[in-house]
Each structure stands twice: as structure tokens, then as C-alpha cells.
Amino acid sequence: MSATPAFRNDRPINALCLALAAALFAALAAFSAWLWQAGRAPLLLAPALGGLHNCLALGPRGAPADAACTAPDGSAAPRIERALQALGPRESADGRFLLGYTLVVPLLNLFEPHAQAAPAPEGRWAVNEEALRRIARTIEGVPRPVVLYLFSTHFSEEAPIETALAQNPDNMAATPAGPLPPDRYMGWPLYPWSIARTDNPITHRREQAIRALADALCQMPPAARARIAGINLLGEVHHLYPDFEAGMGAGSDYVITDYSAASRQGFSRWLARRFAGDIGALNAWLGGAPFASFDDVQPPSRDIRRQPLTHYWQHLDATAHGLLPVSGWAHAASGPAWVRVYLNGRFAARVPARFMRQDVAAARPDLGTAQVGWRYDLPFARLPAGLYRIDLALEDGPRLIHMGARYVAVMDRQQSTPRPQPMQAALPPMQPAGGSGAAYWIDTPQDHAAVFYNPLAALWHAWRAEQVVAYLRHFDALLERTCLAGVPRRTQQIYPAEKAGWDGTRFASEASLKPFGHVQLGINLYGEATQDDSFFDWLARSRQGRYSVTEFHPMHAMSAAELRRVLLRHQAHGAQTLSFFLHPPEPARQAGQGAQAAQPNPFAFDPANPLHGSDALYRAVQGVMGKTGKPDRPQNMP
Template structure:
């Protein structure tokens, strides 16, 4: 049945306001300014590397990968287990000195739900041997474990994936129909839907989870007590065509999910939230005769005719205008973070620190030596007067001293698409000459770009965001009903709003990042959020007291001292565990497999992963 969020039980006028707040994104300028609250240290933060044990010890892929014969024997011992390989890998990371340590060391056990199926005469059945080898790993390793029940849009090379993808009912839909299989670098992307649980992809996921839970509950109480947490499904968010390059604001606006189940669920959501269609019409400025007449916004007013203005949607129709770009300041004073100031029609409109991660800029300009050059200011234009507005951007590279970077003319349009008129301008602040050593670029807004606010769009985005949470809660309830009810469950989400060039509303992830009963925050951190202030400031405002770091990679070298400080910061902020990818090691040698470019590994120079491995190794070898 379609997933539909429960009523928020608030006044109707507040419903729309709340939906607009969701659509405005969690990345408002305020979260950069707030102070991180003092939290009690959490000395037992678990270091839980995610070790690639699936191929050699669970799938038992031995012939093509030249696995050592004694490793094969170890994987097949006592009914099959990856336990010996996990322990061998962790001993290498600990430099063969497992105690005492700065943090307890366990591991994350990835459990690929769709890989647990094998062909059968009547379709597909659970490969019970694979399930047992995974669960026996928990039995055989005498360390705490995070169980990662994963089934994301990223391909797991499971035979059942192609079969499931052939059914449009399993796939997310844009306005143009079902999405097919996409690519993300060297991986396939399956655009699964989560608008409903009444489809084969959801049923197979639930079947695999049930098989894992049933086998896990056969373990002794001692072995089950090793399970410190369970992360659910992995990265879960709405999708869009051209996943690799389509995360930004450019190009045709295509998002999910416009499937029949999703549209039906949206109408039911509107009926619960607004009560009567008259209230909906009053608050969004429409003339619907019934909720059944409502279609989710799906057209761009600039390119195609609309039956109603409420049909319009683009990256900005929810009412937020991103002002973003990058800047490199080679000689900023110690203790001062350069700031970007934005003025609208001569009036101060907002500012943002230059600290967000821009790996693309670093790749193009390696001489900068750092990726923290991004910035973004989100301006709420819902109440702006229609007309031609001028935006002036200044940099505060030195405290109290502004230099002008440039200006943009933008048009806020009315529903009738009247020709925008120039608006009165106020005086700008005094500014000095720009330092030629400063490099910068203003990405958005584009010169002479136009903006239309459609009040139905933030409501649509709020519903899409709740779809993500509801789907996660469906599987959370399944685990909660098992013998593992007392084990904390975590999401495994990303933070798209920390990348200033991404349109976070395409992902529809905001609601799943909020606190929800029985489900803790699990977050994947890459680049500046691992060590900088953006995640800490957001966390301070989020309402979360505990969290897990499901993937961790600074994307730059760190010495042992800096790594220790970074880990300590997360422990003090409330992190229960911290996970990063690690390649499996057997008898001091890396096990042949398809290696992850983000793995902390002494042989992996990508993103300084070899340096990071040694820094973690040294940190773990330091007693408290």
C-alpha cells in the first residue's frame, strides 16, 4: 500500500509554513553561526571499520581472485564464517597491539540483502548458506559489531537485481515515466522506488531481513550482546536522471517519485494535512474541486504551458534562492574564516563562511592545497516584491574589510509573467580593492535568471521527504519486532546540503535527518564535515543526542595528532561508532578483490587513504 505520513495535528496555516521550512533546507545560514553545545565525552565510541569480507568468505569467490588456500579453509571452517579474516584485518590495523587503546575496536559487517537470493525453479530463494556465514561471523569474532543491513540504489552485483529492475512497479518514476538503470562512475545505479512497500523490491528486502534476523536470533545471548547497532538499508533518498552529474541546479528539472502509488499517497497526505480542499486552495492559491484533482508540480513555466500555476516546479520554486560559489584566500589571518556578504538592492541580506568542501575545485586547482573553498547563502524570496533585483557580493577576507566580488541581476516573477521592472537601489557598503591573489567564482545565481514561487512545491517536497522516513521506519519496525529490539537502529544517510553546488531538494532527505522515535541518526561524512565545523554546527541544532558515523573519510591527509583530535571531537559530540572502509588483510597481505577507492589502506594513495590508515593505526596504538 502507498506509504502516507500521519497527520501533524497542527493548524492548517502552520502546515504550509512547516512545509516551506522543510523545503528551505536544513542548510540555512544560521546553522553555521550556532555554537556547539558542551556534551559529556563518550569514551566508548566504537571504531568499527567496514571490512570487505563478502567476496572471499561469504560469496566464497575463490577461483577468480587467487585467494590464499589457507584463507579459503579458514572461511569454510565451522560451518563458514568471515571471522578469521575480520580478526586478521583488525590486528593489522591495531599494529598487533590490541590493548590498551584509545577507543574500543570492533567492525561493521556489511550484509548485502539482495545478494542473499539465488535462483530457484519457482523464482528466487534465500541462500541460507550465505546467511549462516554472515551470522557465524558475529559468533566467531570476539569484538563488538555494527550490522549493516544494506540494499541501496548502488548495484550489489546480485543476480536478482536485473530481474527486479525489469518490473516498472519496482522503479522510481519521474514525470516522464519509470527510470531505468543508471551509472555512477564504475557502478550501476538501480533507481528503486520507495513510494510503496507493496512491490517486489520491498518484499524481497523484507524477506532477506527476516532471514538474517531469524538466524541471528539463534545465536547465544552472549553473541547477540556483541551487536552494538544495526544500520538500515544504506543511503536512501529520492533519485533523478543522470545521477552522477544531475545533483546540481542546471538542466531540466526531473525528480522522483511520480508513480501512481506516490501520486495517490500525495493526495491522501493533502487531505490529512489540510482537511478540506478549500483550505488547500486558499493557502496555495489554487482552484481545485477535490483532492483527487491535484497533480504534483511537474512542469517548468518557462518551457511549457501550464493548466494551473501550481503545476510549476524547478530547483527554486519552493522559495529559496541559493547564492553560492567558491573562494580561495591564501593569506587569511589566523583565527579568521573569510566570509561572503550578500546585499539585495543595497540592503544586507545574509552572509556565509567560506568553509564548505569543494573537491571539484581542488581537483581543478591542486595548487590551492585544500578543498574548503565553498560557500553558500540561501535567500528566502517568497515575500520579495516582483521585479528586477540586484544582488551584490562582497568578501570579508580581512576582519572588517570588504572587497566586492561582483553583482547579479535576477527577476522575481509574478504568476502572470509580467515584465519585471527595476527596483529602487540603496547605497552599498564601502569596499576596498580586491587582492589579486584571491581566486573566486560565483556559481549561482546566473545573470538575468528568473524565479517563481509556487506554494504547492514545498508541500510536495515535504511529502517526498516523509516518504524516505516512512520507508526506513517500515524496516525499523521489522527489526524492532525481533529478538534485537533492544539494539539501537541507525539510518545510513548523507548530507547533500553541505555541498554548496548540490540541490538538496532533489534528494528529499531532510525529514530522515530529524530525530525520530526508535531510530538514531547514522550519517556518512566526507571531506570538511568530518573535521570542520559544518556538521558540528548542524548537529547542535538538530536535536540529536547520539549518532553513528556510517562512513568516514576526510578526503585529505591527516597526521596522527590531527586524527586523534578529530576522533575525540566526534566522541565528545555523542558519536556511538565511527566506520570507514578497510580492505581485508590476510597474513599481512591485502586480499585480492574489487578494491574500494575510499578504503583506508596502506596501498591506496587515493584521497590520501594510505596516510589516513597509518594515522588511525597510530591513534589506536596510543593508550588512553
Template sequence: MFVTPLVSGILLCNDGNRNTELKTLEEIQDWCVRNHATSDLAAKTLLDRLEPRGPSGQVKLGYTLLVPLLELFEERDAQWILSPDKARRYLDVISAIDRPVVVYLMGDHYDSSSRLSQELAKDPRNLLSYASGPVPTSRYIGHGIIPFTLRTDESIPVNQYRFQALRHMARQIGTLDAKARANIVAVTLAGELHQMYPDFENGVGEYQNMQVTDYSPESQQEFRDWLTARYDTVERLNRRLGSHFGAFADIEAPALDIRKTPLRSFAQHYDAFAGGTLPMFGWLWDPAQTIQKLSLYLDGKPHGEVTRGLGRMDVYRAKKEVRTPNTGFRSTIDFRTLTVGKHVAQIIATSDGKRYLIGEREFVVVPPDQSSTAHAPEPARLTGLPDASQLDSVQYWLDMPKPLQDVYYNPLAREWNEFRSHQVTQMLARFYRIARSEGLPANWLYSHQIVSETNGAWNPVLFASDASVSNTSPWRTGINQYGASPYAFEYLKKKHIKAYGVPEFNPLQGNDPKAARDAFVRHYQAGAKFVSPFFLSVVPARLRAADDKRHFDIAPDNTNDGADVLYDAMQWFVRK
């Protein structure tokens, strides 16, 4: 296995970093080039300190080379021209640092720092859109976010640039000498491709006031085209969805909440549950491991097991006695075929053969016409169960659904969710096809995807990215993992995925040094090709952004979320 931390400031040289007259990263980079110091990279010094005798053994230390595709351009005569010199600087790193390398060709919403990115952000054609209009730019832990489109049309300006840069980098990688090419472990594509949502840093678990993308007019036309290809005739679509459209041209992506806005047609209804599923989740802290199983009961009958071990960083940060962020549990209720009226969902814990109640929620399935459900019979439920709080040291909370949550199934909303997921997968597929067409080997190419399912309180509908992780995709699977949820391994097994890498990795478990070590070992045992801790930095402290709180900055002097503990664990693992 290869441990390949992403190194921020990969182009910076040691002498340039020490020169306090240099005030920006660009000035340091240019100084390093002018003074022929690009072979004395600060990243090389850092990696050699972690593994002094060079890469060897069953676990080898390398690095991830982040290449922001939109930073490869420079402005000349009011036009943006790809700069071969800028691209070459990144490629020269592979020769200067004789270690295994994962090349990260980034072209997602994080590719936001360049002047070209800022220009592209001013043009709505380049951006994802809410139903109310284009998504504004934002920030995430000190880094800019530009919600670039997921449409693959190459006439869109941002696509022209990022696809051009991808082609150039792929071709140039092919020209590297044999020694440099032999160091390449993988090439990860695009970055974290997913749909967007408001409040990027804190809005990942929004359900009650959900907004999603992509409602741009062009995207909605592509939705209609997608439905046409799927159903062929509007009559067939109407029979399948129970709708009454006169033509495909009459279809609008659902965007209105029936509770808040009068609808012309029920097909307009959209919310977090309109696709026919209702999540039930919370957290459970059971330090003595007295609970062997959690189960979901619906109207008094078993409805499936409940997934445990999901990430809940909010709980971990809020409760000092909780020693792991992986306390989340979750299950999903498919209510599409349930009768209208009230239903009861219960989470039941089993301990030494005895059942205990974790929590229950009543919810109401409402018909499209919002007619009364008062006539529906009272649902059955399990009664007389002791509360799980009787178990020693057990703490828990049921977050969702809210009591008496009303749910409305709109078949067109389910289609819309699937189409939005299709957009994510298609953009990743475009990156893959370009990389292959320019000669990059298939066995190098990995996705770089976020897996919302491993985070217990996140709303997967916001991301619409799950379909991009599949054992049938031509690219190899790369899944980012924060919190080191053990469910990630169940997820890969469920998807029948064996060959994988972890392009971004941070256990975030500062309270438990052993957990950080175990997280590395677990991926080693599971057969991960590479694990990329996110991230090491050689950027001088004087150049950090004013709002940089050093989240994820893995260093001996940074205690945020156990960054110092992860540094020690990484050093232990590569030396062991």
C-alpha cells in the same frame, strides 16, 4: 568511541583468497564454507594488523558488517527463497571476529549485485520514476545502482524481499549468544535513502535541467492522499496554495518548466527553485584566514550570515594550492514574499572590521502569468565596496545563481518537495519499525543517511533527505561524511542532535595528513558513538571490476584522494 571500518569481502577467508583457481567472490565464499575455513577470515587478519593487541582503551577498533538484504535469497523452482545458510554466514562473522561490530542491513539502491536484484530491476513497480518514466540503472565508481522505490507498500515485490530479509536478520541477531551480542555497537538501517536524479555519479549539483523522482502513478496517488490528509478539503487547499482545483483527483505532481513547456495551469510548474528558495553559493580559499565572516545582503540590507566550510571536492581536485576540500560557502534566499521584479543579492566578506565584495547577482521574481516586470523599481545595493581579491592570498568564485536568474514560486511545488522528503522518512521509519518489532533494541538502531547540506555545490532538492535527520526520530542519527566538512558539527547542533554515529567516513584530504587525524579526533570530542571509515578491502586484486578505480579503497598503496593517508591516520588513532 568505536572505529568500525566497512570491510569489503567480509566473508572471504585467507586460503580462499590465495587460491587463484577461484574466479568469483561467490566461489571463494563457497570454498571457505566447504573447507571449514570461515574462522580464518581475511578481514580478521587485516584488523589484527591495524590493532595487534585487540580492541582496548577509549578508542576501539572494530568493523562494519555489510549485509546486502537482497543477497540472502536463492532461486529454487523459479521462485526466490530466503536462504538461512546465506544469512548465517554473515552472523557467523560476528562470532569469528571478536571485535566491536556495526551491522549494516543494506536495502537501498546499492543493494544491486545479486541475481535477485537484477531480476527486480526489470519490473517498473520496483523502481523510482521520473516524469518521463522509470529511472534506469546506472553505476557509481564501479558499483551498480538500481533505483528501488521509496514507497513502503509491502505488495511491491522488492519490498516483499527486503522486508522479509530484514525480519529474518533481526530475529537471528536475537538468537546470537551473549558474547556475540555484546560485540554489537549499532545496527544501521537501509543505507543512504534518498530520491534519485540523472547521472548519479556527476549530477549531484544539477540545477538548470533538474529531474527528480518519484512520479510513478502510484506515488502521485499517494501525493494526492497526503494532500487530502493535510488539507481535508480541496477548498482549503486552494485557499492555502492559491490554486483552482475542482477536486483532489485533479491534482498532478508539478513536473513542467514554465520556461520550456506551455502549461495548462501554473500549478504544473517545477524547477529547482519553484519551492520558493534560491541558493547562492560558491567557494572561498583564505589560507591566511583574513576573512572573519561572510554575510548575505539582499537589496542593500542584511539578510543573514553565510555558511562556510562546506565540501567542494571539485575545487580541491582542480587547484593544487587549495589545501582543504572544505572551501564552500552557501546561503539561501527565500523569495516567496519578495515583490515581483529585479532584486540584488550580495556576498560580503568582513576582514578586520572592513567590508569587501565577494560577488553579487541580480535575479528576477516573475509572477505566475509571466507578465512584464519592467515597471518594478531598481533594487538597492551596497556600492563602493573594495573587491575581496585585494585581500592577501584570497581566492574565490560565485557559482550560483546565474546572472538574472528568473524565479517563479509555485506553492504546489513546495508541497511536492515536502512529500518527496516524507517518502524518504517513511521508508526509514518502516525499516525501524520492522527491526523493533523483531526484537532489536532501540539504542542499537541508527540511520545511515547522506547529508547533502554539508556539500556546498550539491542540490538538496534532488535528494529530499534532510527531514530524515531529526532529533525527534525514534532512531538514532547516523550521518555519512565525506570530506570531513566542519559544518557537519554545526548541522548536528542546529538539529539539536547529540547522540550520533558516522556509518560512512572518509576525509578525502590526501594533501594534509594532519587533517585526517584531526577528523577522527573531532568526532571523538563531539561524542560520536562510532565512526566507520569507508572502506577497507580484502577482495583479491584479480577480482576487482574492470572499471574499479579504487576510489575510497583505504589502503597503504592507494593514493586516490588520500586513501593511504587515511589508512595511516586510522592506525594512528586506534593505537593512540
């Protein structure tokens, strides 16, 4: 009796299933077509040229420049076009690559002293209108796609206003001891500007410069404005710390930012939002904290080993957030090196030795490669207090080589003497390294290191990461209110967590590597990350289909065929633009461009720059673009 009604009810269900299947097939086909089209879209190579400051009226007054720059209607267009013509045609013969450029506009260099400007604590400054006109004329005069790099980071461009802004502590990132002083990086000034607030003068000057530049570019003919293929926001935006050049690793004193009053108050408000105004919920999450209100919660800032604490939740060091870096370098004679990590006998991780280690290359050139660094961040927040054993093994063909063991004490809040934890499993058979041709070293952790987990430290780092995103989002919203709103915007960011020896918590930049607002991923890649699986694995985990390589530094010579394979791989993974530093043409360098000419960028591609294989990389780009030595004369250019 039930067969007929059931059969009749199946017909609409079957039709619905067929419709859903057809819709799914159509969606998959459309997605596949989109991927195919994305992979076939030309990759824009957009080198960033140095030595243009005087052509753009951004350099010192009276500094030498070539005739095209000094003319009343001068611009950097002829100099840029000469440099690009020497590199290759506008489009490669196979149509896979376009050659444009990145125009670096240092925002603070747009300001010049002016007696009639509105008064401000940093003095009287006005935007240089001639510089704005020259920037616009440059974009109009170069008939190629351009990436506009709105540069304003801690790296100095020796703008006169920088020293004035640095005198105001509201502009400077703060450690627990107070505002950071100016620093040096590769011999250049470095200003640790604060990113913890947007109501300070450094932010206001950046806003003023961007608005003035946008107004000038909005006056260009639509065809010229359409050449702007992307906008890079500010550059590397992240938190700072003392001794920026040498203090990024896990072994140095752990002193971070930002502990300004604005940042501390923001942290309290952020915690209140996160825990829905319930201080009891925060205390429970922290494991029995004593806070009476969110205003009582101060960010952790004291190392329990060296400084007295009022309560445990003040503790902070490089591992207080619950991750212990286990790292070193390894080379296996049998092939690519992999390192196994065992915790109390139980397998914990298997990691590749693939990070670039220039220090190892200098000390052991016989290894034939610098890609030997490895790292594993061991989570210990949930481990009971006690003494643990970490064993490390190098895979060398079918055998395991025992690299060594480290004992680590996971401490409780009372700093009780840690008791040895039992082995959880027997280690697999391992052999000593003698005569195998293998080489290795364990950098961290030190034997019998002690680690203290403070859950408030994890929250502090999460807040600091949100500060980075909020600062970039502020300028994203500013550009959205200009005629440049439709131009793709991206970060120009580092990802230190993927570096073997860097401590990513000092930077707090990881959250900014995910899309927010209208901002896409723009990322700076060095060494192995430019070409091997380390970056592409990370990209797959981050689930981002489109990105830009805002700085491309392979750090070694490549042939044209090798470079082409790398570029095509980025293109296939969704790269839209790829930028590298390019030295200016030789006549401009001889004429002199202040500090920029005296100290050219060591990473810039140039046939006269042997550092990091840059001369070979320059020729490789020529090969990729099919440079024949015949000039590619642009339209409407002298």
C-alpha cells in the same frame, strides 16, 4: 493590617521555590553527569571491510577464497580478525577508543535461484541458508563489537536477483516520463529502486531477507548476539533522478521522483490530511488555486519556461519551492574567507567559505586549500515580483572586496515584465580585488535569472521527504518485532543541503536526519564535514545528542594526532560509533573476489591506496589505536 497575612503566605511559596531550585539543580547535575559520561564512553571505531562476499557465501559460485572460508564450517571471522589485528588492539592505550568492525550484509545477495521456491513475477528465488549460517558464525567467531549493516540501496552489489527485480516497473522510481532505467555510478550498476511504496516486490524481498537473517542471528548464543552494537538500516535512502553521478547539482535539468501512480495518490491523501479535508483551505494557502477536490491535485512537474501549463501550480524547477542558491568559492589572503550577501543594498547574510571544492583544488593548487566553497539559500517566496540586485562581497581583513553583482527577476504568475525594485540601503564601501591576493568566483545564480515561486512545490517536497522517512520507518517496525529489537538502530544517510553544489531537493532526505521511531541519526560525512564546524553547527541546530558516523571520508591525509583530535571531537558531541571503509587483507585481495577485488573502494583506508590520502589515514588509525607491530592474539581464534 495586610502585612502579617502576606508574610504568612510567603512561607510556603518560598519553600516551593527552594524545592524547585533544588530539583532544577539536581536535574542540571544529572544532565552534566550524563554528558560527562557520554563524553568518556569509548568511541567504537567500526571499519567496514570489503572482499568478504565469498567467505559469506554471497559471491559467485566457485570464486577463489582462502582455506578458512572454504572449510565446511568456514566464515569471514579469520579474515576480519587479521585485518583488525593489523590495524590495532581491541582498545586504545588511553581507553578512549574500541576497535570493532562493520559487517556489511547485502540483503539482495542473500537470494539465489531455486527451482522449488515459491513462484513470483521476478522468478523463483530462495534465501541462501549457508550464507545465513556463515554470517552468524562470523559474528560468533570475532570477539569484538560489530555494527550490522543491512545494506540494500540503489548501489548494486551485482546480486543476480537485481536484474530480475529491475524488470518490474513497480520496483523503479518514476519521473514524469515514467520509470527510471538502471544507471551507472563510478562504473558500477545503479538501480533506482522506488521508496514510494512498501507493497512492491523489492520491498518484499528486503523484508524476507531481514526476517531470515534475524531468525539466524537469534539462534546464536546470547553472548555472541550481545556483540551487535548497532544496526544500520538499508543505507542511503532517498529519492533518485536521472544521471545520478553527475546530476546532483543545481545546474542540471531538474527531473526528480517519485511520480508513480502510488506516489501521486499518496500526495493527494497527504494533502487532505494536512488541510483537514478542506480543499478550500488548500486553495487559499496556494493563493487562489482552482482545485475542486484533493483528487484533482497533481504534483507539479512542468517547467514554465519550456513546457505549456494548464495552470500555474503545475510549475516545478530547482527553485520553485522559494529558495534561490547563491554560491561560489572564495579565498582571502588575510585568513578564513567570509562572503557577505546584500539584496538591493540591504545586508542579507554572512556565510563562511568552508565547503570542500576539489575542482578548485585541481585548478588552483596555489591556494593551498580546497575548503573555499560557500553557499547561501536566498528566500524569495515573500518578495514582491520585480527585478532585484544581489551584491556579493569578500571580507579580506578590514576591507570588503566587491566580488560582483547579479540581477534576479522574481516573476509573477502572469510572467509580467519585472520592474526594477528600488535599493533599500547604500552598499558599504568596497574595493576591487586587484593586487590583494584574494581569489573568488560566483557560480550561481546566473545574471538576470528568473525565478517562479509555486507554493505547491514546497508541499510536494515536504511529501517526498515524508516518503523517505516512511520507508525507513517500515523496516524499523519490522526489526522491532524480532529478537534484535533492543539493538540500537540508525540511518546511514547523507545530508546534501550542507554541500555547496548539491541540490538537496532532488534527494529529499533531510527529514530522515531527525529521530523517528526507534531510529537514531547515522550520517555519512565527506571532506570538511568530517572535522570542521560545518557538521557540528548543523548537529547543534538539529538538537541531537547521540549519533553515529556511518561513513567517514576525510578525503585528505591526516596524522595520528590530527585524526585523534577529530575523533575526540566527535566523541565529545555524542558520537557512539564511527565507520570507514577498510580494504581486506592482502592474501584475500590476491585470491580475487570478483568485481570487488578488481575495483577496490577508492575511499578505503589501506597502506596501498594513495587515493584521497587513504594510505596516510590507515597509518593514522594505527597510531590512534597504539599499534606497535606486535600481534594482538584474540581468544578462541586460530
